[in-house]
Amino acid sequence: MTVQRPIDAAQPGVDAVTTRAPKAVKLENVSVVFGRGEKAVTALAPTTLDLEKGAFLALVGPSGCGKSTILKLVSNLLAPSSGVVIVGGKEAKAKALKVGMAFQNPTMLPWLSIERNVMLPLKIVPPYCHRFRAERKGEFRDRVHALLDKVGLTGFGDHFPWQLSGGMLQRASLCRALIHEPDLLLLDEPFGALDQFTREELWAILQDLYLDRRPSVILVTHDLREAGFLASRICVMSPRPGKIISDRAVDIPRPRDIGLIYQPAFVEMTQELRALIAQVRK
Amino acid sequence: MTVQRPIDAAQPGVDAVTTRAPKAVKLENVSVVFGRGEKAVTALAPTTLDLEKGAFLALVGPSGCGKSTILKLVSNLLAPSSGVVIVGGKEAKAKALKVGMAFQNPTMLPWLSIERNVMLPLKIVPPYCHRFRAERKGEFRDRVHALLDKVGLTGFGDHFPWQLSGGMLQRASLCRALIHEPDLLLLDEPFGALDQFTREELWAILQDLYLDRRPSVILVTHDLREAGFLASRICVMSPRPGKIISDRAVDIPRPRDIGLIYQPAFVEMTQELRALIAQVRK
Amino acid sequence: AQDLTPVRFTLGWKTQGSDAPFLLALSKGYFREEGLDVTIDQGEGSAATVTRIMGGAYDAGFGDINAIIQNAAARPGEAPVMVYQLWNRPPFAIVVPKSTGIETVADFEGRTLGGAQGTPTTRMWEVFAKRNGIDMSKVAIENMAPNLQEPMMIRGQIDGAFVFNITSWFNLLANRQDPAADYNWFSFEDYGMDLYSNGMMVSRAMLAEKPEVVAGLVRAVNRATLEVAQDQDAAVEAIVAFDNLVNVDIERQRLVFSLTNLMNAPEGATLGMGDLDDERLTRSIGIVAEGYGLERAPEASEIFDRSFLPPLEDRKLTVAIN
Amino acid sequence: MDDELSINIASAALICGFFALWEVLCLLLGVSDLILPRPSDIVATLIDRFPVLWPHILQTLYTTLVGFALGVGIGVAIGVLIGVSRIAYGVAYPLLVGFSSIPKVAVVPIFVLWFGSGTTPAILTAMVICVFPIVVNIATGLATTEPELEDVLKSLGASRRQILWNVGLPRTMPYFFASLKVAITLSFVGAVLSETVASNRGIGNVMMSASSNFDVSLVFAGLMILAALGVALYVVFSMLERRVTGWATRKNDFAVT
Amino acid sequence: MDDELSINIASAALICGFFALWEVLCLLLGVSDLILPRPSDIVATLIDRFPVLWPHILQTLYTTLVGFALGVGIGVAIGVLIGVSRIAYGVAYPLLVGFSSIPKVAVVPIFVLWFGSGTTPAILTAMVICVFPIVVNIATGLATTEPELEDVLKSLGASRRQILWNVGLPRTMPYFFASLKVAITLSFVGAVLSETVASNRGIGNVMMSASSNFDVSLVFAGLMILAALGVALYVVFSMLERRVTGWATRKNDFAVT
Numbered sequence A, B: 001m002t003v004q005r006p007i008d009a010a011q012p013g014v015d016a017v018t019t020r021a022p023k024a025v026k027l028e029n030v031s032v033v034f035g036r037g038e039k040a041v042t043a044l045a046p047t048t049l050d051l052e053k054g055a056f057l058a059l060v061g062p063s064g065c066g067k068s069t070i071l072k073l074v075s076n077l078l079a080p081s082s083g084v085v086i087v088g089g090k091e092a093k094a095k096a097l098k099v100g101m102a103f104q105n106p107t108m109l110p111w112l113s114i115e116r117n118v119m120l121p122l123k124i125v126p127p128y129c130h131r132f133r134a135e136r137k138g139e140f141r142d143r144v145h146a147l148l149d150k151v152g153l154t155g156f157g158d159h160f161p162w163q164l165s166g167g168m169l170q171r172a173s174l175c176r177a178l179i180h181e182p183d184l185l186l187l188d189e190p191f192g193a194l195d196q197f198t199r200e201e202l203w204a205i206l207q208d209l210y211l212d213r214r215p216s217v218i219l220v221t222h223d224l225r226e227a228g229f230l231a232s233r234i235c236v237m238s239p240r241p242g243k244i245i246s247d248r249a250v251d252i253p254r255p256r257d258i259g260l261i262y263q264p265a266f267v268e269m270t271q272e273l274r275a276l277i278a279q280v281r282k
Numbered sequence C: 001a002q003d004l005t006p007v008r009f010t011l012g013w014k015t016q017g018s019d020a021p022f023l024l025a026l027s028k029g030y031f032r033e034e035g036l037d038v039t040i041d042q043g044e045g046s047a048a049t050v051t052r053i054m055g056g057a058y059d060a061g062f063g064d065i066n067a068i069i070q071n072a073a074a075r076p077g078e079a080p081v082m083v084y085q086l087w088n089r090p091p092f093a094i095v096v097p098k099s100t101g102i103e104t105v106a107d108f109e110g111r112t113l114g115g116a117q118g119t120p121t122t123r124m125w126e127v128f129a130k131r132n133g134i135d136m137s138k139v140a141i142e143n144m145a146p147n148l149q150e151p152m153m154i155r156g157q158i159d160g161a162f163v164f165n166i167t168s169w170f171n172l173l174a175n176r177q178d179p180a181a182d183y184n185w186f187s188f189e190d191y192g193m194d195l196y197s198n199g200m201m202v203s204r205a206m207l208a209e210k211p212e213v214v215a216g217l218v219r220a221v222n223r224a225t226l227e228v229a230q231d232q233d234a235a236v237e238a239i240v241a242f243d244n245l246v247n248v249d250i251e252r253q254r255l256v257f258s259l260t261n262l263m264n265a266p267e268g269a270t271l272g273m274g275d276l277d278d279e280r281l282t283r284s285i286g287i288v289a290e291g292y293g294l295e296r297a298p299e300a301s302e303i304f305d306r307s308f309l310p311p312l313e314d315r316k317l318t319v320a321i322n
Numbered sequence D, E: 001m002d003d004e005l006s007i008n009i010a011s012a013a014l015i016c017g018f019f020a021l022w023e024v025l026c027l028l029l030g031v032s033d034l035i036l037p038r039p040s041d042i043v044a045t046l047i048d049r050f051p052v053l054w055p056h057i058l059q060t061l062y063t064t065l066v067g068f069a070l071g072v073g074i075g076v077a078i079g080v081l082i083g084v085s086r087i088a089y090g091v092a093y094p095l096l097v098g099f100s101s102i103p104k105v106a107v108v109p110i111f112v113l114w115f116g117s118g119t120t121p122a123i124l125t126a127m128v129i130c131v132f133p134i135v136v137n138i139a140t141g142l143a144t145t146e147p148e149l150e151d152v153l154k155s156l157g158a159s160r161r162q163i164l165w166n167v168g169l170p171r172t173m174p175y176f177f178a179s180l181k182v183a184i185t186l187s188f189v190g191a192v193l194s195e196t197v198a199s200n201r202g203i204g205n206v207m208m209s210a211s212s213n214f215d216v217s218l219v220f221a222g223l224m225i226l227a228a229l230g231v232a233l234y235v236v237f238s239m240l241e242r243r244v245t246g247w248a249t250r251k252n253d254f255a256v257t
């Protein structure tokens, strides 16, 4: 069911499908070092990574290995210390793609209600921003509420962020990443604070959405089943300073059903990944 | 191996062991309502809960059901809208017990280094606070560093909170909850942002600590294996407005080994819990 | 109304009874009759009048001739020119409470006097001391704002003050003192310093470019001055019309004080109102030059211009208090 | 809220107590009304002279508000500039600090020389005097904005202007309102200052002529009016503040829970 | 850092440009030196008269700093009180706003009458004038402290005083330093103001006598000295600020990454 290919991080494994597809994201020998001199911390060792357009990549690795750093590089929140980051064919700062990002810490603007927070991308990102004034109490509002309903936050649109529980905030943050139908979806542990059932529901929702619009996705997660269920490719990172030490495809046909995760082949794949991670930890 | 007893939330199930033991925490018909009038949100339906001295209670339940609210009640960060919260035999605000709390969001004071953040309880809580000035660069500092080493944060003591990754912050936050050897430990999803291996390491560390000093613990978690591995009692909550709908003992002898979680009996217990939660979600 | 010439005029201080000539000329339309549209603003001190005019914000004003002397010395050809002298006697005086036991100028030695910096009284102290044989080094001078002098004197924090009698007299009254019975007044004119003081001055520019306007101003003010000396009721009316905040009683008394103590110099009988004695002016220029340490003593003609004065018979001041 | 009400009553009582204490101390210590009149004197004067004072109050309120509005506009603009640009920070801050260390009394005569006396210099003084506190607080607010909040917009490819509007400025509101409280009182001081130097109208002019006549209770009546106007505007801003920065002060909502 | 250096150079150049512009405009427009002297005039006067000015500078610096230090102490105390207690908020704020709306020129004479002329009233004026901005910013900082941060200490059973010391005050430091910048400039204004009203020493006194001598360039030399002192103290506080509130402005560290 899956093919594991231990690969050189500098020349990531490329299978037949992926070589032909145009690239949504390209990291070429990108490294990130914070601080200088003695106190310098290498957050990311030189890393090369391609993401084909429409691919769903899961990024797993031990705490502090640089997963969030990679997402920040791709969304141009961070400039690489070396190497280049190409997004949608241009340098990351050109913002060639419509990006949606769910942060690890679901940062909401505290002065805006949940509804207004979730609506933010529609205010900023073209083409929505042109219609924002006209639609913010009409179509856009309905759209936000429909999405909030989907993730189980019905009726919390007019609450303020501090009135929500941790898991609820995380769901709102996911909505904010999705509302403007981005071409490139960056999700940093978007389900970490959720119970298993809510989580599985959201997996299904995310998968539907992916199948529907085929954005390119990078999902950071600690849950191997989550990675296996959602992703078409799983990259495993080494401990800090991290680099990608394994890159494997997940060739399970979509739509995938939640029952999948109890199937022996699937369990076997997660066990394999687990073993791999256990090995690199030493 | 485990006994499931569906129970009336107003009269929680009490087994032979627990009735005799003195209570560390008692919630009597406690409810929490935020806001008033039309906009009122019931965060916690009337709940009654006892925690025996030295017990390890895990609290599981769907997102937004009021788990964090219960912890806030016990640590007196929140006053109940009805009912009383007794901690260590006195009302919660009397602070009769030495409390250590790890928040769901690992809030660090941004102007203090990690070392100083972790050291905070030693500055505040007697008897440490009396020696704080003398020891903060001596014994206390060593103690903090030993703990940071244990959770894998060696060398990060002089970093500032924003220089750490999400999972690293969470580990620092756990250290802060443990550093002053509290009598009552309140942990709100302390391992949510960690990968499975780091998580399991920390489970072991926490279990050692528990066996060593026998504090009373309330652990909020979404991970049923985590609950089963660590706790001696698991309470399941219903969706918002939450109340406790199941209270079961986990009679596995300690010290428990990590291999346990693959044993069929353990898996069966988690499946049972899972089924129960699935049922109450409807 | 279109052909009226606008004139910006500044008083020497906040509205006071002694401003009556200008305010009466305004309220009775004397300026208007001369083809002038005069706007009167309150001032920040009779010396500042000179700066205000030199700065170009005002064309004319009521201010101190000694400030003109001072500026004319440093900036010949820029300082305004006095065209109508009103106060022929100086208001400069040192006032001391009788309780201090100071009876003669010699008694100042060993005492503390308070003065507002830069007022002519304070600045002339050096000359005053020299002319009257006082050892200056034995007199302590403390600087303070003018309106603090009387209270500090009353509280005994200073032994005496350098003042304008027309101001201090009424300040003492307002402080419930009896300025006549309980205070000794050392008037500068009695100690060899017969300086001139306030009058109407105009800018050099106006003097050069619009002499007819200056003449009109002088005519109107002269007319009002003579009237004020006869009819203080009308004067007070004009004052209140300009500023309804004033204390009518006090300003009326102040007006009378100015008429009887400042505007009635002996030389007035021969020179008429508005004119001055060149010799006396030259002498006072010398005093000022000495007091202020001026680099040069300007000519009297730089300071005063009598060419706009109406004929002498139209400038006979007869004071009748009613 | 009952709690709210009782706190308001207690506050009002204490403020009244302050004036009562003043009255009693003046009586007991026999303080001359030429130095410090009793509140009852002042109020009597106030009521007595109110018809005459009224146009002056309006004048001062007018110049203050116009100057304040201009000052706020300029202050926010400079503050944003300083908060956003390193060069502006290096240039504008020293110049502003230097200028603010200069007593405005020294500047008013220059305004008068340029613009004549009256309304214009009063407005200008009210304006220049209140710019600096606003600049400082806006700049500090912007500089201390959490990068995480900005990242939310940056990740969407927002322009710097959009980030400023949607994150920087809202986040800075608590700082801004704090500075408004200081700025409005300074504006009053500035307008009055200018009126004392050069104007035929306004509370400043009233106080100056009153003080040159030693009409001390009228001077204090003027001060009382200024204080009252200041407090009235403060109340207006407070209400606005509660609406706009409620999110930042939520702590207080729970102090009473 | 090279970047830092070039920004500093650019800032210095622009500030010099400001003075050059002033010089050139004065020359071109033929502004009388009675109204606005040229910087070159002022500097010449400054150098020329420096030996005479020196003791006055020291006097003003002394009164300002003492008054400022007292003002900061009182301001922080009242600010904490207001930030912590609802009643103090209701009582102290209106009284302070009222008092601050009063021009201090009106208050100085009272100080002089009570304490004599000279150093004491200057210190007192410098003190009272700088209290309000500090109070407002401290109170706002405390009021906007995130409850989550306080919860960290509350959960440990910390007393209100401990929470204040360990969370409230550190969190308020950016607000505090912002207010210090405003307060120090106000302190200068206050001290100088008092010196112009009643003192034989100090820059205020120098400026008063210069202006009565129509020595405008000496007046402006005094203003320049005040501005320079203000900037010097601002630099000191800035350095302190960078050390103390670096955590709050980390954004800027990365602007240059």
Ligand SMILES: Nc1ncnc2c1ncn2[C@@H]1O[C@H](COP(=O)(O)OP(=O)(O)OP(=O)(O)O)[C@@H](O)[C@H]1O
Pocket (backbone or CB within 6 Å): A034, A035, A041, A042, A043, A044, A062, A063, A064, A065, A066, A067, A068, A069, A070, A104, A240, B162, B163, B164, B165, B166, B167, B168, B193
């Ligand atoms: N601003 C910063 N300054 C200095 N070091 C930083 C900074 N941000 C991150 N780091 C360091 O970079 C490393 C990688 O951080 P990153 O947030 O990418 O980890 P992560 O893989 O997301 O971990 P986690 O799973 O715990 O979230 C960490 O060791 C961290 O200490």
Ligand SMILES: Nc1ncnc2c1ncn2[C@@H]1O[C@H](COP(=O)(O)OP(=O)(O)OP(=O)(O)O)[C@@H](O)[C@H]1O
Pocket (backbone or CB within 6 Å): A162, A163, A164, A165, A166, A167, A168, A193, B034, B035, B041, B042, B043, B044, B062, B063, B064, B065, B066, B067, B068, B069, B070, B104, B240
């Ligand atoms: N300050 C508040 N004001 C209003 N409502 C609040 C507030 N805090 C929490 N709530 C509500 O109380 C409910 C319970 O919150 P709580 O944080 O206890 O949930 P939780 O069980 O911890 O959920 P999660 O697993 O998502 O963290 C939520 O529905 C939330 O909306």
Ligand SMILES: [Mg+2]
Pocket (backbone or CB within 6 Å): A067, A068, A069, A104, A188, B165, B166, B167
């Ligand atoms: Mg991360």
Ligand SMILES: [Mg+2]
Pocket (backbone or CB within 6 Å): A165, A166, A167, B067, B068, B069, B104, B188
């Ligand atoms: Mg929670």
